[in-house]
Amino acid sequence: MYSASDLRKNLRIKLEGDPYIITEFNFVKPGKGQALYRCKLKNMITGNQFERTFRSVDNFEAADLQEKKMQFLYTEEDRYCFMDNTSYEQIFLTADQVGDAAHFLIDNLEVEILLFEDKPLGISLPNFVDLVVTKADPWAKGDTVSGNTKPVTLQTGYQIMVPPFIEEGEKIRVDTRTGEYLTRVKG
Amino acid sequence: MADAFFCKPSLTDLSPKKLTGEDSRYDEGWRLAGKRETLRLRAEILHSIRRFFRERDYLEVDTPILIPAPAPESHIDAIACGFQYLQTSPELCMKRLLAAGYPRLFQICRCFREAERGTRHLPEFTLLEWYAQGKDYLFLMEECEALLRFLAVTLYGKEEITFQGSRIDLSAPWERLSVNEAFLRYGGISARQTLAEDIFDEVLVSRIESRLGIERPTFLYDYPVELAALARAKPNDPSLAERFELYLAGIELANAFSELIDPVEQSRRFEEAQQQRRALGKSPYPWPERFLRALSAMPPSTGIALGIDRLVMLMTDRAFIDDVVAFPPERL
Secondary structure (H helix, E strand, O other), X not given: OEEHHHOOOOOEEEEOOEEEEEEEEEEEOOOOOOOEEEEEEEEOOOOOEEEEEEEOOOEEEEXXXXXXXXXXXXXXXXXXXXXXXXXXXXXXXXXXXXXXXXXXXXXXXXXXXXXXXXXXXXXXOOOEEXXXXXXXXXXXXXXXXOOOOEEEEEOOOOEEEEOOOOOOOOEEEEEOOOOEEEEEEOO | OHHHHOOOOOOOOOOHHHHHOOOOOOHHHHHHHOOHXXXXXXXXXXXXXXXXXXXXXXXXXXXXXXXXXXXXXXXXXXXXXXXXXXXXXXXXXXXXXXXXOOOEEEEEEEEEOOOOOEOOEOOEEEXXXXXEEOOOHHHHHHHHXXXXXXXXXXXXXXXEEEEOOEEEEOOOOOEEXXXXXXXXXXXXXXXXXXXXXXXXXXXXXXXXXXXXXXXXXXXXXXXXXXXXXXXXXXXXXXXXXXXXXXXXXXXXXXXXXXXXXOHHHHHHHHHHHHHHHHHOOOOOOOOOHHHXXXXXXXXXXXXXXXXHHHHHHHHHOOOOHHHHOOOOHHHO
């Protein structure tokens, strides 16, 4: 069971028998009014979206979905192949089902495949993925505290804004939920 | 107990230290350096606010943050600290000073509200309150106009600001829209009806707030009296209270009252709020005895609370409250 204060982006809850994912979330509270939790919800089967506002007293059931750890193997046209490392079973997801996660999919990355009645619905990435910077302008020395950012390209082709001290060939940690730079990774 | 001091982290407020180990040695410096211009403007705004009120003969005060009894309100939760509380606003102490004959007061202080965390909420935030004896809420509408114009001219040399790509004209006159007009116009339902159905807050946040303060600021005024625990009822319509909220770009910036100065009526409303707290499963607050005693000596007055962090967001064109403070709570 979840209470309203547990709600956040990407949480999956069950409403009227269907699994929903929260795609947008904000805490709002008018002046002297009560705390409200505004959510955009997406039906994980039909893809239908709608907005709903909950109160702190509301409770939710977790969506009864199965998650299976699988490894990303390769893409083939616009299909993505994943493998279960214990049973060696392979499954395919469409580009739609993978969505933005494609920006962070590197070979052999372990992800969770979401299943509803044994059919794959989507994938959830680890919160943080380390990726190699494949293209970056060189660092103008001394530009450490300007608060500036510069665009770089990562090994997946994803473009991201990073601090100026990041250089080509370095590894950075990316928050897959926001798609933003988090920190430089050593080694 | 310790839980009371923390909010659940959400996506806007990651905690990299806990989740991923230390930042690289450059990262914190980089993050804070990126806020330098915003923090400079924040300091400039605070300085200018003090100048504005000094020029208008307001006395700056700083009343205690640690208090024994916050104002009983149904939906504002104080953080307990020992046997006392961190203030949710300086209102009660400010009014005791008014009752003692101080005519004009202002204060810039930290306030604390449990579990308020979002893109426009920090559980520890900075509030500006000011009070004027012998005036009502219409006077404060004019002072809000004067204050924001003064700040925009001081910072940018013109009576307008740009927020997230939209221009907001601060030159007179600002929009004045009654709560009931706003509900009928944007919500298609009367404010009374939403109260009867217990959906006032939902309709306000989902249909109305985003329409307020778009091309120029909006005063949303005359609230149903049950939504204004410390405001005076309108003399010609006791179902409404002399309360307004100021909105810019859909963001609620300030809340003002013509102050309620009848201690009997005030006790009755506090008692109602205490009962609502019990009904919501929250503990009632200690009874603010000294405040209620002082109230009988308080002259007719008006007062307002304005969120400094949101003001800085609006004046510096930042969409998230985290951007206008050096350290959001999850980065501490």
